[in-house]
Amino acid sequence: MLSLPKKKSEAPTAPLVPAWHPNFRNYEKLPDIKVVRTAFFVNGAALFIAIALGIYFGFQEWQLHVLHAQIADVQRQIDRDQPGSDKALALYKKFQAEEAKILEVDAFVKSKPVTSDLFVRLAQTLPANVAMDSFDLREGGLSMRITVRGAPEVAPTYATAYLDQLRADKQLARFDQTAITGANPQRNPTTGRLNVEIFMPLKKEAKKP
Numbered sequence: 001m002l003s004l005p006k007k008k009s010e011a012p013t014a015p016l017v018p019a020w021h022p023n024f025r026n027y028e029k030l031p032d033i034k035v036v037r038t039a040f041f042v043n044g045a046a047l048f049i050a051i052a053l054g055i056y057f058g059f060q061e062w063q064l065h066v067l068h069a070q071i072a073d074v075q076r077q078i079d080r081d082q083p084g085s086d087k088a089l090a091l092y093k094k095f096q097a098e099e100a101k102i103l104e105v106d107a108f109v110k111s112k113p114v115t116s117d118l119f120v121r122l123a124q125t126l127p128a129n130v131a132m133d134s135f136d137l138r139e140g141g142l143s144m145r146i147t148v149r150g151a152p153e154v155a156p157t158y159a160t161a162y163l164d165q166l167r168a169d170k171q172l173a174r175f176d177q178t179a180i181t182g183a184n185p186q187r188n189p190t191t192g193r194l195n196v197e198i199f200m201p202l203k204k205e206a207k208k209p
Contacts, residue, residue: 115137118137121169121171121172122135122144125162125165125169126146126162127158127161127162127165129148129149129150129158130146130147130148130149130158130159130162131147131149132144132145132146133145133146133147133195140202141175141199141200141201141202142175142199142200142202143181143197143198143199143200144197144198144200145195145196145197145198146159146162146195146196146197146198147188147191147193147194147195147196148162148193148194148196149193150194152187152194155187155193155194156194158194159180159194159196163178163179163180166178166198166200172200174202174203175200175201175202175203176200176201176202176203178198178199178200178201179198179199180196180197180198181197181198181199
C-alpha cells in the first residue's frame with residue numbers, strides 16, 4: 001500500500017548561517033585574479049614616457065643637426081667671400097689714407113687766403129703816401145715791405161696810421177697782431193723815403209691743422 005505524500009511544513013525555515021571561524025588569509029600573498037593586472041598599467045605608463053622622451057630628444061637632435069648644417073653652409077659662404085672682403089677692406093684703408101692726405105692739403109690751402117684777392121685788398125688800402133715794395137705770403141702769415149713818403153718827422157706817423165688801418169680792416173680779419181718788424185724804420189738815403197717791414201700773422205684757427 002502506497003504511503004501518502006507528506007505535506008510540506010509551512011513553518012519558516014531558519015536561515016543557514018555559516019559557522020564562524022577566524023580568517024587567516026594573507027591577501028598580499030594571494031594571486032592577482034584581476035582581468036587587467038596593475039603591472040600592465042605601470043609598464044604601459046613607463047613605456048609611454050620612454051617613447052615620449054625618445055621622440056623629444058630625437059627632435060632636439062634633429063634640430064641640432066639642421067642648425068649645424070646651416071652654420072656649415074654660412075661658414076662656407078664666409079670662406080668663399082673672405083678674399084673679396086679682405087681685398088675691399090685693404091682698398092678702403094688705402095682710400096682712407098689717401099683721403100687723409102687730400103683733406104690735409106685742402107685744409108692747408110684753405111688756411112691761406114687767396115693771394116690775388118689779398119693783394120688786391122692791400123692795394124686798395126694803401127694810402128697815397130705809402131707804396132708796396134714786396135709781398136710775401138708764408139705759412140705763418142704775410143710779410144710786406146712798404147715805403148712811406150713824407151718828411152722825416154711825419155713819415156713814422158704815416159706808417160703807424162697805416163698799421164692801425166690794417167688792424168681795423170674787416171676783410172683782413174684772419175690776420176692777427178699786425179706789427180712792424182725788424183729794426184727801427186730806416187730812411188733810404190737815395191730816395192729819402194722811410195722803409196718799413198710789416199708782418200701780419202695768421203690767426204691760430206686759420207693756420208694749418
